[in-house]
Every structure is written in structure tokens, then in C-alpha cells.
Amino acid sequence: MSTFGTLFRVTTYGESHCASVGAIIDGCPPGLVLDAKDIQVQLTRRRPGQSNLTTPRSEKDLVHLQSGLEHGVTLGTPIALLVKNEDQRPHDYSETDLYPRPSHADYTYLEKYGLKASSGGGRSSARETIGRVAAGAIAEHYLKKVYGVEIVAFVSSVGKIHLPDSLAPPSLTSLKEGEEEDEVVDALSPEFRKLLATITREEVDKYTTRCPHQETSDKMTSRIIRAKDKQDSIGGTVTCVIRNVPSGLGEPCFDKFEAKLAHAMLSIPATKAFEIGSGFRGTEVPGSKHNDMFVKADDGSLVTSTNWSGGVQGGITNGADIYFRIGFKSPATISQPQETAQYDGTPGTLAARGRHDPCVVPRAVPIVEGMAALVVMDLLLIQNSRKTAASLLPPVTTLPPTMVMPKTQ
Template identity: 85%
Template sequence: MSTFGTLFRVTTYGESHCASVGAIVDGCPPGLQLSAEDVQVQLSRRRPGQSNLTTPRNEKDAVHIQSGIEHGVTLGTPIGLLVKNEDQRPHDYSETDLYPRPSHADYTYLQKYGVKASSGGGRSSARETIGRVAAGAIAERYLKEVYGVEIVAFVSSVGKVHLPATVAPPSLIPNDGNEDNDEAEDALSPEFRQLLATITREEVDKHPTRCPHLETGERMTKRILRAKDASDSIGGTVTCVIRNVPSGLGEPVFDKFEAKLGHAMLSIPATKAFEIGSGFRGTEVPGSRHNDAFVKKEDGSLGTATNWSGGVQGGITNGEDIYFRIGFKSPATISQAQATAQYDGTPGELAARGRHDPCVVPRAVPIVEAMAALVVMDQLLIQGARRSAAAGLPPVTTLPPTMVMPPQ
């Protein structure tokens, strides 16, 4: 469906070439200082036409707040967010009247609904994510002000060009031929630990690829431009860290925190993979190396010496940094001629027109941040409701102290 969340509910609407796209946000706490500028910051990071690495579609993506706010303060009622589609060229997609684009959603949407949008992919277009980003900016505003939560995503690979500090995929980890060798480096190298602890959006945005390592960013640029010059496309990965998330979030057993996070990330267009913490690499490490031992932190709280878990244990946040990675496939719409078939099965050749991203990951960064914010916000409200309900009960005195969390 088009609604995400339980207590902080976001419903997006609109197709790629209709009059407007946007969202309705229901469940935002009242009394939050909020302006259109607070939302616009992330929309401007997502908008097309930012560099020669993205689609040249010229959209301002200016947000118009329709409801739920007066005098710069949220009322607690539904917030309406609207962004107009201004640079529309539906005639660029006339070929899709005959041909379903290979690996795109033209065919599956038609099979699903029996009718489809005539241009640009309709709801399957990345234009739909505007509503998510706008809603995520609202959630982020609350999370930052009340809990100090920080969410930063960055491009960690494009094609085979990888950010050096990130964990290599299993296929790239050297194999010494000894399958009984259980030695392994920590999933978080010292460089990666430092990156996750200190990376800022300002650093990420210094390079058009949104890779925080400038030398690697230049290599990524060359790879994207090579795909663009060949009328082709290329995929990549986005890594995200969420800092200062309170412990105790997540709803076992089916709505574990990482399950909701995976749901959110895999709902983003063009995603094909999600891993949290040590991910697939953790399958190659024995428990004696993989377990995160508990230690007493400087502030007296309990924490972990390592973070193979990625900040989530048993589906519940443990207070450590949450980090995860998402894989985005190469965009399906390319201008290179492809042998394919028409809807009636007649063989033919399709060279798509229109304006398309040769690589989606630079613009996907704020979308990933937005969906992460929506997950954290919703889980905080759910946990807050549980604690508020429990607060009205008398203290528990019939259980051993080790079984009851002390009052906070």
C-alpha cells in the first residue's frame, strides 16, 4: 500500500508526470517548531539536475505545506505536503505504449492493476520518493530536537569502485584456501569506526557522488560518466549510520527493528539488497569472534566493546550506532537499444527516450536518510506509548531486581 508506519503514518501520492506528488503525515507530535525550509533542505538534496551525474530533468521540488502547521508550530493534526511536477515530458515515453521496458515496472504494474500510467513509470518512478523525503525531514526534526539522533548516509560503492574504509562484500574478501581458518578482522576497521562516528552531511555533499572519500569519488564519477556516454547505467551501494538512538526500540517478534528497517529500505525504488551490522560477512565468523562483549562506558551505562550487531540485538536497539548498507541496481531505463518484445510478444528493439539517472545512488542518499528517520520515529512513539501505559502501574516489587529495569 502507499502508507508506512503505525503511529507516525506517512501516505504518499502521485505519479511521475501528474500535476503533483506529496504526502500526508499523520501522528506528528504537536508543538514542534517546523517550517517549509526545514523540509526543503532534504528535498533539494534529492532533486534532479544537481550535476552531470544525474537526470537533467529540471524540477525545483519546492514544498508547499497545506495543513497541520500554524505560526511555524505543528498542531498534531495531519500535515499535507505538496510538490508540483513542473518539467513534464510525457511524450518522451510513447514507446512504452508498445514495449514494457526491460527490468522496469511497466509490465508488472499492468499485470497488477490491469491499467498503468502512460508515462515515466507512474508510482514506480523515483518521483514518488519526494513524499517520503518530505515526511522524513519532519521526523528528523523531532528526533534531533528531542533525542539528538543523527542520521547520515553516503555512497559506499559505484559498480566495482568501493570506498576503502567500508566492509568488502564476501566475494571481495581474500580467500587463503584454508576453510578451517577462523581468523577475521573486526567488521568495523578503525577507519570505518571513525567514519561512522564522525561523518557529517556536509562532508558527504562535498563531492557530487556523495562519497566522503574524494579520490574514490573521482573514480566513481568516471565510472558513472562511462555508463552515461555508453547510453547505459550502473548500480551501487549506500551505507547509513544512525547515531544516538535510544535502546529498547523494536517490536519482536515480527516487527523487529532491523525487520522494519529492511522493509523501509527495500521499499525504495531500485533496491535489491539490505544488510545490517556485519551482514553477510558475519556468517563466516565464529561466535567467539562475532559476539559483542558488554562493557561499562565512561558515562556509567552498559555498552558493547565491538559492534558486529550493528546496534540491534534480538530485534531491539541496544544504544550503539546502527549501521547498514543497501544495494541499488543499475537503473532499468537506458537509451541504449535493447532487443526485447512488445506487450503482445512481437520481437522488437527498444531505445528508451526521456531523462534518466545513469546511476541512482547519489540522489538516493537523502531517501535512505528519510526512510531511516521514519522507522526510528515510529518505533520511538510505539515504545513511548508502552512506557506511558506502564508508568500508571505501581512499582513491581515481586520480582528480583535483576528482572526489572530501574525507574528512569
């Protein structure tokens, strides 16, 4: 389906080479002061043609608000927005009339629907993500204004080039000679914890690769250029942190916070992997060392002394920073001749044309941020509706104290 969310519902529309792409957002609270520039900033970070590391397709990606606002204030009614496709080249994809492109959606869309878009991948194209980014920017605007939520994503690897271990998310390790099997170093190094707590979008955007480490960014640039020069592509990972998220968000059992987050992230084109908190590294660590122990905060509330859980326990946010990582495969569209088969099975050589990103991760950063905002916004509205409904009931005095949230001192 093309709709995401329960109370904050986003429906995206459009193909990569039609007249426009966009979204309808239903459930945005009324009274939110909103301007097109609040949305445009993220669309500009996502748009093509930003540097020599991205597709040369030239699009301004200017957002046009169609409904749901008056005098710069949301009405609570559906917000419609669109972005025009100005640099369309459907003729670049005529070879897909004969060939399903390897690892692309041409064949599977045809199998599912019995027909497909004639050019550019249609709805499977990353052009579709414009509506997500715009809707996510609206959600994030509310979250920032009301709760101080901060969402920052950055590139943590390109190909085999990774951030230094001290700055990187947890990774699987091999047992070294002489090392005890139960021995483990805290996956959250002091440097990585500081990065999660302090990184800003301004810092991320100082680097063309959106990797906030100069030496690593330079190596990533060279790797992406090398793929581009060979008419090839390369994948990578994006790490994201969400700060100041209220505790209590997530709907067990099937809409747990991390489940909704994984759903959102793996719906982004080219994604192949998702992990939250300690991720796969957590499988190597005994429970006695992996558990996040509770301590009393200055305000009397309970917090965890570590955060291997990534801010989510039992599928519900605990108030700590939420951090996760997404793996993006190498883009399927490349310009190298490829030995493959036509739709009728006839062997042949596909020499694809068109414009594509040699590596998607630098432009994927605002998409990840936008989808994260949609998850937080939707689950926040659900939790607030539950709390409001409960507050209308008379106080229950018959429950034992162990069943009720204790008051903080």
C-alpha cells in the first residue's frame, strides 16, 4: 500500500517520470504554524544533482502546499503537497521494453500487477520518497516544537570504508587468539556515545558524503568516484539517532517501536538490513553484560546506566537515545553492459542508459530522518490518545501499589 501510519497517516503518490510526486498527510494536529520552508529544507537535502557523487538529474524539488493550511497555520484537515518532475527523460528507459533490469523492480512489478511503468522504475524509484521526506518534515516540525525531539542521521560506511571503530555503531567481531569467549568491550565507546548525543545536521552537511569524519569522508568520496568512473555502484550504511523521545511509545505486541521503525526503514528503496541498539553485536554478549542497569536520575526518575537496548525495551521507548543503522545495497541501475535475459528468456546484453546515483547513502540521510519522524509522530499520537482517554476515568484506588506508577520525588 502507499499509506503509512495509523493516526498520522501519509499517502504518497507519483512515479519517477510522471508530472509530479507528492503526499497527502491526514492527522496533523491543528494550530501548528507551518511554512513551506520548514519542508523545503529537507527536500533540498534529498534532491538530486547536489554534487558529483549523485545523479546528474536536475530537479529543484520545490514543494507546493495545496491544502490543510490557512495563513500559515494547520487546520487539522488533510495537507496535500506536490513537487513537480521537471527533468523527465522517459526515452532513456526504452531498453526496459525488452529487458527487465537485473536486481530492479521491472520484473517483479510486472509479475505482481501484470503491467509496469514504462520508464524509470515507476513507484519503485527513489523519486517516490519525496512525499515521505516532506511528510516527515511536517511531523518533525511538530515533534521539535512540542517535545524537543531531535533526529540526526549520518553515513557510517560506504563499501568497505567505515567510520573508525571508536565512532562506529556496534559491529560483529571474531574471537581473537587468547581472548575469553565471554570477554566484551562496551559496544558504545565514549566517542560513539558523545557522537550520538551531540551530532547535528549542520555538522553532517559539512561533508559531501554526509559522513562526519574528515579522513573517512575523503576515502568514501574516492570510493564513490571510482564506482562512478567505472559506470558501477556501491552501497553503504546510514546510522540515525533520535533524541528526547518520550518514554512509553510503542504498541505491543505487533507494533512495537522497533518493529514500526524497521517497517519504515525497510520500506525505503534499496534497503537490505536494519539493526537497533546493540544489533547483531548483542548476540555475542552474555546477558549479565548486555543488560542496561537502572539508576536513579537527579529528578527521581529511573534511567539506564548504559544503552545497549537503543532506547527501546519490550518494544516501548524508555526515554534514552534511540539509535539504529540501515544497510543500503549498491544501486541496481548501472551503465555497464550486463549479460542477462529479455522478458521472453532470450539471452542478450543490456546496456542501460538513464541517470543514477553511484551510491545512494548521502541522499538517503534525510529519507531516514523523515521516516523516523513519521514513526515517532504516529506512536506519540496513539499514546497521547490512550493517556487522554484514561485521564477521563475516575481514579482507581483498589489496585495494589506495585501495579501503579510510583510518583517521583
